[in-house]
Amino acid sequence: MRITIFGTGYVGLVSGACLADAGHHVVCVDVDENKVARLREGHIPIYEPGLEPIVHHNVEAGRLSFTTDADEAVAHGELQFIAVGTPPDEDGSADLQYVLAVARTIGSRMEDYRVIIDKSTVPVGTADKVAVAVQEELDKRGKKLDFDVVSNPEFLKEGAAVNDFMKPDRIIVGVESDRAKELLREAYYPFNRNHERMIYMDVRSAELTKYAANAMLATKISFMNEIANLAERLGADVEHIRRGIGSDPRIGYHFIYPGCGYGGSCFPKDVKALARAARAIDYEARLLDAVEDVNDAQKHVLFDKLNHHFKGDLKGKTIALWGLAFKPNTDDMREAPSRTVMESIWKAGGQVQAFDPEAMEETQRIYGDQAGLHLCGTKEQALKNADALVICTEWKEFRSPDFELIAKNLSHPVVFDGRNLYEPEMLTRRGLTYYAIGRGLNQFQK
Ligand SMILES: NC(=O)C1=CN([C@@H]2O[C@H](COP(=O)(O)OP(=O)(O)OC[C@H]3O[C@@H](n4cnc5c(N)ncnc54)[C@H](O)[C@@H]3O)[C@@H](O)[C@H]2O)C=CC1
Numbered sequence: 001m002r003i004t005i006f007g008t009g010y011v012g013l014v015s016g017a018c019l020a021d022a023g024h025h026v027v028c029v030d031v032d033e034n035k036v037a038r039l040r041e042g043h044i045p046i047y048e049p050g051l052e053p054i055v056h057h058n059v060e061a062g063r064l065s066f067t068t069d070a071d072e073a074v075a076h077g078e079l080q081f082i083a084v085g086t087p088p089d090e091d092g093s094a095d096l097q098y099v100l101a102v103a104r105t106i107g108s109r110m111e112d113y114r115v116i117i118d119k120s121t122v123p124v125g126t127a128d129k130v131a132v133a134v135q136e137e138l139d140k141r142g143k144k145l146d147f148d149v150v151s152n153p154e155f156l157k158e159g160a161a162v163n164d165f166m167k168p169d170r171i172i173v174g175v176e177s178d179r180a181k182e183l184l185r186e187a188y189y190p191f192n193r194n195h196e197r198m199i200y201m202d203v204r205s206a207e208l209t210k211y212a213a214n215a216m217l218a219t220k221i222s223f224m225n226e227i228a229n230l231a232e233r234l235g236a237d238v239e240h241i242r243r244g245i246g247s248d249p250r251i252g253y254h255f256i257y258p259g260c261g262y263g264g265s266c267f268p269k270d271v272k273a274l275a276r277a278a279r280a281i282d283y284e285a286r287l288l289d290a291v292e293d294v295n296d297a298q299k300h301v302l303f304d305k306l307n308h309h310f311k312g313d314l315k316g317k318t319i320a321l322w323g324l325a326f327k328p329n330t331d332d333m334r335e336a337p338s339r340t341v342m343e344s345i346w347k348a349g350g351q352v353q354a355f356d357p358e359a360m361e362e363t364q365r366i367y368g369d370q371a372g373l374h375l376c377g378t379k380e381q382a383l384k385n386a387d388a389l390v391i392c393t394e395w396k397e398f399r400s401p402d403f404e405l406i407a408k409n410l411s412h413p414v415v416f417d418g419r420n421l422y423e424p425e426m427l428t429r430r431g432l433t434y435y436a437i438g439r440g441l442n443q444f445q446k
Pocket residue numbers: 006007008009010011012029030031032035083084085086098101102119120121122154155156157158265266
C-alpha cells in the first residue's frame with residue numbers, strides 16, 4: 001500500500017521504517033529540513049536499537065523515502081498518518097498545533113479520498129478537530145471529497161521501539177467507517193498474522209485508551225515509589241516487597257520497579273494532559289494528580305539522600321554521575337531524573353562528572369558549557385577524584401561494575417543508587433556505603 005507519515009521523530013520514523021519493511025511504500029515527511037537532509041544521507045537522528053539497518057535496507061529497496069515536500073506527501077498515500085509531537089501547553093494540556101497544521105496541509109492539497117490516521121497521543125475529541133480542519137481547507141478550495149479520520153495510537157517504548165512495532169501487544173483502531181477500517185486492516189495485516197491483534201472501537205474510546213494505558217503504567221510506578229518511601233521509613237526492603245507482590249499474577253512483575261522517578265517524553269506529559277483534560281470538564285482527577293505529585297517528589301529523593309549524607313554541604317564536592325538518559329537504550333533526556341539531580345547539585349555548589357553510554361551528545365546539546373558539568377568518556381573517568389557516585393539510569397554496563405575501583409577512586413566511598421541495581425553486601429564488603437531506593441536509610445552503611 002502507499003502510505004504517508006507526517007513526522008520523522010521516534011514514532012514517525014520507526015512506524016515508517018517498519019511499515020516499509022512489511023512491504024508498503026512509505027513516504028516520511030517532516031518540516032525539519034535539516035533532519036530530512038540528514039535522513040537522506042543515511043543518518044539516523046535518534047539512538048534506537050535495530051532501527052538503522054531497516055531504514056537503510058528499505059531506502060535501498062525503494063520502499064522508504066524522506067521529503068519536506070508536502071505536495072508529494074499528500075499525493076502519495078491513501079493512508080496519511082500523523083505522528084507529530086503533542087507537547088504540553090503552558091497549563092500542561094496537549095498542544096495540538098502541530099497535529100492541526102498537518103490536518104490543514106492534507107486538506108489543502110488532497111485530490112482524492114484520504115484516510116487521516118492520528119498516531120500522535122491526543123486528547124479525546126481531537127479527531128473531530130482534525131476533521132473540521134480538513135473540511136475547512138476543502139471548502140476553501142470548493143472541493144467535495146470524502147475522507148475519514150481514524151485514531152490509531154502508538155504504544156511503542158523507546159529503546160525497544162522496532163520490536164514493539166513489529167510485534168505489538170495490540171493495535172488499537174478507533175474507526176467509524178467500513179472503508180477506512182478495511183484499509184487499516186490491510187495496512188496492519190503483516191503485523192497481525194500470528195494472532196489477532198487488532199482491537200476496533202469508536203474514535204473517542206481509542207483516543208482515551210492511549211492516555212489510560214500510560215496513566216495506568218505511571219500509576220504503578222508512583223505506587224511503588226510510595227511503597228518504597230514507606231518501606232524506607234519503616235525499616236523494610238522494597239526489593240523483597242516488589243518480588244512478593246509481583247508474584248501475584250493480578251499484579252505482575254512489570255512496571256513495579258521503584259526508582260528515582262519516571263521520565264521521558266510521555267508519562268509526565270500524558271498524565272498531566274489527562275488530568276488537565278479532566279479539569280476542563282470539571283472533573284477533578286485526584287488519582288492522576290497524586291501520581292504526578294509523587295513522581296515530582298521522587299525525582300528529588302536521590303539528591304536529598306546525597307545532601308543528607310554530606311550534612312547539607314555539597315559546596316566544592318565533585319559527584320560522579322552514571323546514567324543521563326531517562327532510561328537505558330536511548331539517548332533521550334526529556335524529563336530525565338538525572339537532570340533534577342544534576343541541577344540540584346549545581347544549585348548546592350557542587351560539580352558533576354557525568355557519563356552515559358549514549359546520551360553524551362544530547363547532554364552537551366542541552367547544557368552546553370554549563371559550569372559544574374564535566375562530561376567524561378567512560379564510567380571510570382567519571383569516578384576520578386570524585387567524592388561520591390550517583391546512578392540514575394540502569395544501563396547494562398552499570399550492573400556489574402568494578403566495586404574495588406569505585407571504592408579506590410571515591411574520596412568518600414559512598415554510592416547513591418537510583419535504580420536498586422545491587423545487593424548491598426556487594427558494596428559494603430568493599431567498604432562502600434550504599435544508599436538505594438526504599439531499602440532503609442541507614443541500613444547499608446559500613
Ligand atoms: N516517543 C515515544 O516513544 C512515543 C510517542 N508517542 C506520541 O507520538 C507523538 C510523536 O512523538 P515523537 O515521535 O516522540 O515526537 P518527536 O518530537 O520525536 O518528533 C516529531 C516530529 O514531527 C515533526 N513535525 C512537526 N510538525 C510537522 C508538520 N507539520 N509536518 C511534518 N512533520 C512535522 C517534527 O519536526 C519532528 O521531527 C506524540 O504525540 C507522542 O506523545 C506515542 C508513543 C510512543
